[in-house]
Amino acid sequence: MDVVGIALSGLRASSAGLAVQANNVANQLSGGYKAKRADLVAEASGGVRVSGVSEDPTPAGPDASNVDLATETVQGMGFDVMYKANLKVLKSQDELLQATLDLKA
Template sequence: MNTISSIALSGAHAASTRLDVAAHNIANAQTPGFQRQVVHQQSQETAGVMTSMGKVDEVGADLAADLVAQMEASYNYKANLKTIQTQDQMVGSILDVKA
């Protein structure tokens, strides 16, 4: 797999993880003693992003932060998919020119 695709795929995976975590936090907001989960992202040396999950120290929900995280992750996911689509179109165009 080439670098553009691997970067975009890792970004889409990270956005998907962030969507899952935000949904989990919203679904469990009313659970007594619930600790929100958070996603930590770190760029990789070779390319792309690596994600890990953790929990916040304080107990309780932060619905505003989770809703914003969902919207942001959704936009990031769409942007990464558009990158993959554009890369595929470029490769197709190169193959058409070479053929």
């Protein structure tokens, strides 16, 4: 997998992770809701993907939600940093290609 493919896989994985995290925040007051986590795995050819979504095993009462807003905030920040880093890679690749084209012109 090339650098663009790796960065794109990171964008997709971070977007999926943010969606799961946002769903947790939206449902934090829903009785009995169990927080979910995006399970990320490295691919052999490079990059990362979401292998699935699992339920957070943190205990809560039978009718209580186990969503912790502080945990969700930190998770969201991590996925945000991941997204921005991969976007920066794509932007750098684009700038490098543009500079190469300018040299050949």
